[in-house]
Amino acid sequence: MLNPNPRTKRYKFWIYNSSKNNSLMVGLANPSEYYFELQNENSDENTTNEDFINGAKLTFLKFGTIII
Numbered sequence: 120m121l122n123p124n125p126r127t128k129r130y131k132f133w134i135y136n137s138s139k140n141n142s143l144m145v146g147l148a149n150p151s152e153y154y155f156e157l158q159n160e161n162s163d164e165n166t167t168n169e170d171f172i173n174g175a176k177l178t179f180l181k182f183g184t185i186i187i
Contacts, residue, residue, distance in 0.1 A: 152183040
């Protein structure tokens with residue numbers, strides 16, 4: 120379940136490597152996908168996204184995969 124209740128929201132985002140001179144990033148031409156979860160104990164079904172994010176806490180962050 121992506122968003123199991125009104126107090127929890129889960130997202131994913133991509134990070135593109137823009138550092139051409141960083142030797143640790145060699146071979147990572149494709150973006151990396153990460154997942155994170157926010158929880159706001161004071162939110163309900165009528166809470167706007169902005170209000171949800173302003174009152175939320177980060178409860179999960181994880182590297183997912185490299186996008187091919």
